[in-house]
Amino acid sequence: MRESTRFTQFLIEELKPKGKILTPFNVISGITILLGAVLIAIRFIFGLSYVTNLNQEYPWGLWVAFDVMAGVAFSGGAYVLCFVVYILNAEKYHAIIRATVLNGLLGYMFYAGALVFDLGRWWNAINPFIGREFGVNSVLFLVAWHFFLYTICLVIEYSPVLCEYLSLKRVRLFVKSITLGTVIFGIWLSTLHQAGIGALLLMAKPNIHPLWFSEFVPVLFFVSSLFAGLSMVIFEGSISKRVFWGRVKVDREHLIRHEEIILSLGKACGIIMFGYVFIRVFDFVHGQHWHYLPTQYGLLYLIENIGFVILPMILFSIGGREKKALYVKIAALLTMIGVIFNRFNYVFLAYKWQIPFSMKYVPTWMEVIVTMSIVFLEIWAFRFCMNRMPVITEIPEWAKIQDQEKKEETVIPLKRKEGKI
């Protein structure tokens, strides 16, 4: 009884805001979120048409393009870094893995969660899970299950932080022991559904402009999720440095490695983007789309690929080579804009390309507000965790001892077996 009272008191204490409440950011985001909540309520009570400009011609709009397609790509940093840290054992990146997993987890919870807003009959969203019409022939079935399972994976990957925060020593030991398995499962799911989101578009062949549509879409989505995710990590890291470094006692490892990690990630982004550019060029040549270039869509295509893929690729490469973090940060921002632009093109800008621009879907201000609310909510949640949990701060002493004991448990018997002790 006493334990539970103490726990409740702890939670109440923790829920109190830390720092100033009336900052410009809090005021703007707070108002936006309130407005967004009202709009979401209207959408659920009266239907999509009351809030959005979606119709039978344009079933997908800003919410799908930004929240789901771009948001999920940005959350891809988690699986890329988990692969690098846990599978390739590149210890260097360990310092940022927690912040990245948190970012991925919140990304999936908020952005993929926002998918529900876009479903006309949202109450049917439960069907693929409970088996009332699984819909196994649909790509959406795969995406739904993957999102669901991967979010669970991310919760498990993040749970050591939660355990340290809540002082759950035994649970931490357990979740730590299943981390590697979860990471492998998570990477497998991620690669599949990042491509799966692209595969959704394969069915819309007549509607998507030939410059964008190709059989390579799943591959392009997967590859772009690699650099989109890493760019998000760079961007988030730079913002966190400004916002949180002064507030919390940052872990030394994180502090020392920050710049070096950003430069290395930038380099990696540059190299992946080089491959991506090639796939796009190959696709362009293979599809013989030359005659589309001198059109409005051609211009859109060139802006996307030169301004937001090739330019950041060059900046990443120079930044990585000359050790200029600023270049890498600018490139990361450009890349993120580029990925959003690319998803917009697929979902509505270059969608239904036969009809004139004037008749095209334009999101309503309400759609924009709802999207902004989701972004702000995610930032609030991120800030809550960063300020309270050991994400970039040092882990508690008991957790360090636990890790050390675990290490000895595995290393000493191994050495004994090898006859080294």
Place this chain on the structure above:
Amino acid sequence: MNSFLGEFQYVDFFAEKSVELILMMVFLTTFAIFWKFVNGRRGSPIRFGTSDILSWFTMRDEFFYHRGHTWAHPEGELIRVGIDDFAQKLIGKCSEIRVPKIGQNIEQGDTGIRIKVDSTTIDVLSPVKGEVVAINDKVISNPELINVDPYGEGWIMMVKPSNIKATLANLLKGPLAKVWLEEQTESLREKMTGELGLLSQDGGVLIPGIAKAIDSDRWETIVKEFLLTD
């Protein structure tokens, strides 16, 4: 048959595939060049654990060095003072620099400059004796300058020595300074055993603060040992 192929048009298979093949070859070639470009020049000076470690720390031949890793450069009647490349790389990013006030007298070998890294203050010895006549405001407002350009823009103060000859006689220059830096580098390398992986990745990424990378808990002790302030 036609309906099965749909919009498919017969194209010159060989022409199309040749173009794609050429494209593939172009990609592989440019990728190799690109890879080389991104990873920087071969034998870049920032490399640890090998014999070229010395080249990582730069020196200026015309400068005089104090064993506490500060430099002095005589300019007419005055001497310009700063910290050397070894020291700045050892301590890493500086967040604040405290210097004596203009008009204050400083002693050679006494604490003259205080550098703040994170929340730790590190004492640095003064290489010269005399009166402080100027302070580099730029470095005070932007302490990272000493990391960027320790021998140029990162100078710290100008001192008017009471006896310029006597002051400079106690400092190291030329071949002597080189031998001294070699020894310092060697003893630094001894401390790095087993931790080399932390310091350099391929292509040699500059890490902020060698001392922290060697031992994050005892880094201040390492710094003090080299800066002779322990």
